[in-house]
Amino acid sequence: MNAIDDKDFGTPARHSQTLVTLEIDGVSVTVPAGTSVMRASAEAGINVPKLCATDSLEAFGSCRVCLVEIDGRKGYPASCTTPVEPGMKVRTQTPKLADIRRGMLELYISDHPLDCLTCPTNGNCELQDVAGLVGLREVRYKKGDNHIALKKDESNPYFTYDPSKCIVCNRCVRACEETQGTFALTIDGRGFESRVAAGQNEAFMDSECVSCGACVQACPTATLTEKTVIRIGVAEHSAITTCAYCGVGCAFKAEMKGSEVVRMVPWKDGKANHGHSCVKGRFAWGYATHKDRMLKPMIRKKISDPWQEVSWDEAIAYAASEFRRIQQQHGRDSVGGITSSRCTNEETYLVQKLVRAAFGNNNVDTCARVCHSPTGYGLKQTLGESAGTQTFDSVMDADVIIVIGANPAAAHPVFASQMKRRLRQGAKLIVVDPRSTEMVKGAHYSADYHLKLKPGTNVAVIDALAHVIVTEGLLDEAFIAERCDTASFAAWKAFVARPENSPEAMADVTGVPAEQLRGAARLYAQGGNAAIYYGLGVTEHAQGSTMVMGIANLAMATGNVGRSGVGVNPLRGQNNVQGSCDMGSFPHELPGYRHISDSIVRSEFEAAWGVTLNPEPGLRIPNMFEASLDGSFRGLYVQGEDIVQSDPNTQHVADALSAMECLVVQDIFLNETAKYAHVFLPGSSFLEKDGTFTNAERRISRVRKVMPPKAGYADWEVTQLLANALGYPMNYAHPAEIMAEIAALTPTFRGVTFEKIDRLGSVQWPCNDAAPDGTPIMHIEQFVRGKGRFMITKYVATDEKVTQRFPLILTTGRILSQYNVGAQTRRTENVRWHSEDRLEIHPHDAEERGIREGDWVGIESRSGQTVLRATITENVQPGVVYTTFHFPESGANVITTDNSDWATNCPEYKVTAVQVMPVTQPSAWQKNYQRFNQQQLELARTEVSDA
Numbered sequence: 001m002n003a004i005d006d007k008d009f010g011t012p013a014r015h016s017q018t019l020v021t022l023e024i025d026g027v028s029v030t031v032p033a034g035t036s037v038m039r040a041s042a043e044a045g046i047n048v049p050k051l052c053a054t055d056s057l058e059a060f061g062s063c064r065v066c067l068v069e070i071d072g073r074k075g076y077p078a079s080c081t082t083p084v085e086p087g088m089k090v091r092t093q094t095p096k097l098a099d100i101r102r103g104m105l106e107l108y109i110s111d112h113p114l115d116c117l118t119c120p121t122n123g124n125c126e127l128q129d130v131a132g133l134v135g136l137r138e139v140r141y142k143k144g145d146n147h148i149a150l151k152k153d154e155s156n157p158y159f160t161y162d163p164s165k166c167i168v169c170n171r172c173v174r175a176c177e178e179t180q181g182t183f184a185l186t187i188d189g190r191g192f193e194s195r196v197a198a199g200q201n202e203a204f205m206d207s208e209c210v211s212c213g214a215c216v217q218a219c220p221t222a223t224l225t226e227k228t229v230i231r232i233g234v235a236e237h238s239a240i241t242t243c244a245y246c247g248v249g250c251a252f253k254a255e256m257k258g259s260e261v262v263r264m265v266p267w268k269d270g271k272a273n274h275g276h277s278c279v280k281g282r283f284a285w286g287y288a289t290h291k292d293r294m295l296k297p298m299i300r301k302k303i304s305d306p307w308q309e310v311s312w313d314e315a316i317a318y319a320a321s322e323f324r325r326i327q328q329q330h331g332r333d334s335v336g337g338i339t340s341s342r343c344t345n346e347e348t349y350l351v352q353k354l355v356r357a358a359f360g361n362n363n364v365d366t367c368a369r370v371c372h373s374p375t376g377y378g379l380k381q382t383l384g385e386s387a388g389t390q391t392f393d394s395v396m397d398a399d400v401i402i403v404i405g406a407n408p409a410a411a412h413p414v415f416a417s418q419m420k421r422r423l424r425q426g427a428k429l430i431v432v433d434p435r436s437t438e439m440v441k442g443a444h445y446s447a448d449y450h451l452k453l454k455p456g457t458n459v460a461v462i463d464a465l466a467h468v469i470v471t472e473g474l475l476d477e478a479f480i481a482e483r484c485d486t487a488s489f490a491a492w493k494a495f496v497a498r499p500e501n502s503p504e505a506m507a508d509v510t511g512v513p514a515e516q517l518r519g520a521a522r523l524y525a526q527g528g529n530a531a532i533y534y535g536l537g538v539t540e541h542a543q544g545s546t547m548v549m550g551i552a553n554l555a556m557a558t559g560n561v562g563r564s565g566v567g568v569n570p571l572r573g574q575n576n577v578q579g580s581c582d583m584g585s586f587p588h589e590l591p592g593y594r595h596i597s598d599s600i601v602r603s604e605f606e607a608a609w610g611v612t613l614n615p616e617p618g619l620r621i622p623n624m625f626e627a628s629l630d631g632s633f634r635g636l637y638v639q640g641e642d643i644v645q646s647d648p649n650t651q652h653v654a655d656a657l658s659a660m661e662c663l664v665v666q667d668i669f670l671n672e673t674a675k676y677a678h679v680f681l682p683g684s685s686f687l688e689k690d691g692t693f694t695n696a697e698r699r700i701s702r703v704r705k706v707m708p709p710k711a712g713y714a715d716w717e718v719t720q721l722l723a724n725a726l727g728y729p730m731n732y733a734h735p736a737e738i739m740a741e742i743a744a745l746t747p748t749f750r751g752v753t754f755e756k757i758d759r760l761g762s763v764q765w766p767c768n769d770a771a772p773d774g775t776p777i778m779h780i781e782q783f784v785r786g787k788g789r790f791m792i793t794k795y796v797a798t799d800e801k802v803t804q805r806f807p808l809i810l811t812t813g814r815i816l817s818q819y820n821v822g823a824q825t826r827r828t829e830n831v832r833w834h835s836e837d838r839l840e841i842h843p844h845d846a847e848e849r850g851i852r853e854g855d856w857v858g859i860e861s862r863s864g865q866t867v868l869r870a871t872i873t874e875n876v877q878p879g880v881v882y883t884t885f886h887f888p889e890s891g892a893n894v895i896t897t898d899n900s901d902w903a904t905n906c907p908e909y910k911v912t913a914v915q916v917m918p919v920t921q922p923s924a925w926q927k928n929y930q931r932f933n934q935q936q937l938e939l940a941r942t943e944v945s946d947a
C-alpha cells in the first residue's frame with residue numbers, strides 16, 4: 001500500500017474534457033474547466049487557507065478565509081467559489097490577504113473556547129491549523145457575547161455535538177444533504193444566534209439523523225466529534241481496509257492507537273463509497289473487542305456436556321480425528337463444510353479446498369444458498385455470468401431506476417445515498433415492493449410508480465411489464481438482433497405476449513392496477529438509460545431464479561445492458577457474498593463458477609491440488625440437514641456462519657445439527673449454531689487478518705490486519721491447521737499466496753494480485769490478460785455467454801397459500817442499524833435504535849384482532865409459532881405482516897417454512913402464511929430457547945472459569 005494520502009483539495013474534482021491553463025503565484029496550472037481556483041491551487045501544491053470548504057462538498061463561500069487576488073478583478077474573491085478561467089493570474093499570498101485572513105480568524109477565535117490543549121481534536125483541528133497558517137498571534141477583541149457556555153448534546157451514542165466550538169461553516173448541514181441525503185440538519189437562527197440544529201432543534205437521537213457520520217467527518221473543529229476520539233485521543237497509525245458488514249464494501253481508514261481502534265474513517269478514495277459510510281461500518285465495530293468474544297478453543301463429546309478449554313493443537317487434532325472416524329464409519333460423503341460470506345475470499349477458498357481435497361467430496365455450500373443463489377443461477381443462464389453488471393457509480397448515469405424487492409436505505413445505505421443523489425437530480429423511480437419503504441418516498445424524491453404487489457407475485461409483475469413492452473412495440477429490436485439469441489427471443493416474445501400475461505389479466509394476481517404496470521413498463525422502456533437494482537425480495541421466493549431471469553430478459557429486451565447507467569444489479573447482502581460464490585463454495589462449482597463435472601476444469605485443480613476430485617456435485621445445505629436426520633451425514637465444519645439463526649425452519653435445523661456426531665464451529669462468538677457444536681474454534685474479526693472481500697460490483701478490495709488475531713490465529717490459518725491435521729498439506733505463509741493460487745486456477749481472477757489491488761486501490765473482476773485493470777461494466781460488446789439468452793418465465797403461484805387458518809402473509813427484511821443475524825450489531829450501541837424485532841401490521845388487520853401498538857402477538861405458521869410485539873403501520877398493506885430477524889430470541893425463522901426456489905433451494909423467506917393473535921406469554925419455542933440458551937451459556941462458562 002502506498003503512503004496514505006488524504007489531502008483535502010477544498011472543492012470536488014471536475015471531469016470536463018476542456019482544460020484551462022492559468023497562473024497561480026507565478027506557477028502555470030492546467031485543470032479541467034469548472035475547477036475552482038482553490039482546487040487548482042491545491043493541485044499545484046499551493047494551499048489556500050480554508051474553513052468552510054472541503055473537497056467532498058460543493059463550495060459554499062461563507063468563511064471568507066480563502067480570499068485571493070486576481071488580476072483585473074476588484075476586491076478579494078473567495079477561491080473556493082471562483083471557477084478557473086484561461087489566462088487568469090491569481091495571487092494567494094500577499095500582505096493584504098494575510099491581514100484580511102488574520103482578521104477573519106480573530107473573529108472566529110474570539111468566540112471559541114481556547115482550550116486547545118485539552119480539546120479532543122488537538123492536533124487534528126482545521127481551525128487550529130488555519131490559525132497557525134495565517135499567523136494569528138493575539139485576539140484583540142474583548143470578550144463579549146459568546147457561545148462558550150452552550151450545552152453539549154451527548155444523545156448520540158457515537159458522537160457529541162458541542163455547540164461552543166461551532167464556527168457555523170455549514171459543512172455538516174451540507175454533508176447531511178449532499179453526501180447522506182437525509183436533510184436532518186439546519187442552521188437555526190440568524191447572525192450571532194445561528195447554530196446547527198438537528199431536526200426541529202431536537203437532540204440528535206430524537207431527530208431524523210441516521211448516524212451515518214458524514215457531518216462528523218465534515219466538521220473542521222471539535223464540534224462534532226467521535227466519542228472514541230474523546231476517550232482515546234488522536235490516532236498514532238492507520239491502515240486502509242474494507243467494511244465487514246454489507247455488500248457495498250466501503251473502504252475505511254482504520255485509525256489506531258497501538259492495537260486499539262480510535263475510529264473508522266470512511267476512505268475518500270474508496271471506489272464504492274467515495275468517503276461516505278453508514279452507522280454500521282462507521283461506528284458499530286465495537287463487537288470486535290466485545291467481552292463475549294470467545295478466545296479459547298473448546299471441545300466436548302456431547303452438546304449436553306460442559307465445554308472444555310483446550311489448546312489449539314488439541315482442538316484441531318480432535319476435530320480432524322472425529323472427521324476421519326466418521327468417514328471411516330459412515331463413508332467419505334458423511335462430512336462436509338459451510339463457508340462464510342463474512343470471511344475473506346482466501347478463507348472461503350481454503351474451506352472449499354479442504355472439503356474437496358481433504359474430505360474428498362463436494363459437500364460444501366455457503367450462506368449465499370439462503371440469499372443470492374438464484375442470482376448466480378439466473379444471470380448465468382441469461383447473460384452468462386453470475387454477477388451484477390455495473391459499478392455503483394453507474395447509477396449516476398441512469399435516467400430511470402427500478403428498485404425491486406430491495407430497501408437499500410436500510411441494507412445498502414451508502415449506495416442508497418448515491419442513488420438518492422441521482423433521484424434528486426431528476427432520475428425517475430419505479431419501486432416494486434409490497435411495503436412502503438424509505439425508497440418510495442424520501443427527502444426531495446418520490447417514486448413515479450410504486451407497484452405495491454402481493455408477496456410472491458414478482459414473476460407475474462415482470463411478465464406483465466414484459467407484455468407491455470412487447471405488445472406496445474417498445475423493444476430495442478436493433479440490440480436484440482445484434483446481441484441476443486434470436487430463437488430464445490422469439491419464444492419469449494410469443495410467451496409474454498399471451499393475453500394471460502397482460503397487466504389486466506395479472507392485476508388480480510399481483511394486486512397492482514393494470515394502468516400502473518403499463519405506465520411503469522413504458523417508463524422503463526422509453527425513459528433513457530434504465531437500471532434495475534434488486535435484492536432478497538427477488539431471490540428469496542419459490543420462483544427466485546425465474547424472477548432473476550425475468551429481470552435479465554427485460555433488460556435485454558430494452559437494450560439496457562452493456563453501458564453505464566443501465567444493467568442488472570443484484571444488491572448483495574453480506575460483505576463477501578459475491579466472493580464466497582466466486583470462490584467455489586457451491587457443491588457443484590469449482591472457483592469461477594465452473595461445473596465440477598467438467599473434466600478439463602477438474603484436471604487443472606487435480607494437478608494443482610494433488611488429489612483426484614469427485615466429479616459428482618455434493619450436498620446443498622438443506623440436503624445436509626436431511627441427510628443428517630436420515631443418519632448418512634454426521635460431521636460438519638462451519639466457518640463464520642450461524643445457520644441455526646439464519647436458515648429457515650429453525651426447529652428442523654436444530655434437529656439436524658443435534659443428530660450430528662461432530663459439529664465444528666469457527667466463529668468470534670458462541671453463536672446459536674455453536675450451541676450445538678462439539679468443537680469450537682475461535683474466529684478472527686476483519687481487523688485481525690489480511691485478505692480480500694468482493695462487493696456487489698465484483699470489486700475486490702483489501703482487508704488489512706490492524707491488530708493481531710485475539711485468539712492467536714486468523715481464520716485462514718485455522719483452516720490450514722485443520723487440513724494439515726487431516727493429512728492434506730497446506731503451507732501458505734500469507735493470504736497473498738492463496739490469492740496467487742486462486743488467480744492461477746480461475747480465469748476471471750487471472751490478473752488479480754495483492755500488489756495490483758494495493759496499487760489500484762481495488763479491482764473489479766474479470767481481471768485477466770484481456771482486462772488487466774479489471775472490468776467495471778460487463779457485457780459491453782457481447783454477453784459473456786456470447787448471445788444473450790431469453791428464458792421463459794411462467795408465473796406459478798407459490799404452494800404457500802393463505803387460508804382461513806393462516807390468512808396473512810408474513811414477509812421479512814432488515815433494518816439500518818442491525819445486520820443480518822445481529823451477532824455483531826447487537827453487541828454495539830446500535831441496539832439504541834433497534835433493540836428487538838417487531839411485527840409490523842396494518843391498522844385494519846390489527847383492529848380486526850384487537851391488537852394495539854406494542855401488544856405481544858403470537859405469529860403462527862405451518863412450521864411453528866413465535867411471539868413479538870406489534871407495531872401498527874400503514875407501511876404494510878392489509879393482509880401482509882412484516883418482521884426483521886436480527887434477534888435469536890424472536891425466532892423469526894421458527895415460522896418460515898421449508899419451501900424454496902425450484903432451481904437453487906434458496907428458501908422462500910418472503911412468503912409465509914400466518915395467523916396473528918394477541919397473546920400474553922412467549923411461545924413454547926421461545927420458552928425452550930430461553931432454557932436451552934441459558935444451559936449452553938452455563939456449559940461454556942463452567943469450563944472457562946475453571947480453566
Ligand code: SF4
Binds near residue numbers: 175
Ligand atoms: S450523522 Fe448523518 S444523518 Fe445524522 S446529522 Fe450527521 S450527516 Fe445527517
Ligand code: SF4
Binds near residue numbers: 167170172173223224
Ligand atoms: S458543527 Fe462543525 S461543520 Fe457544522 S457548522 Fe459547526 S463547525 Fe461547521
Ligand code: SF4
Binds near residue numbers: 246247248249280
Ligand atoms: S454501507 Fe455497508 S459496507 Fe458501507 S459502511 Fe455501511 S455496512 Fe459497511
Ligand code: FES
Binds near residue numbers: 060061062065
Ligand atoms: S473556504 Fe472559501 S469561503 Fe470558506
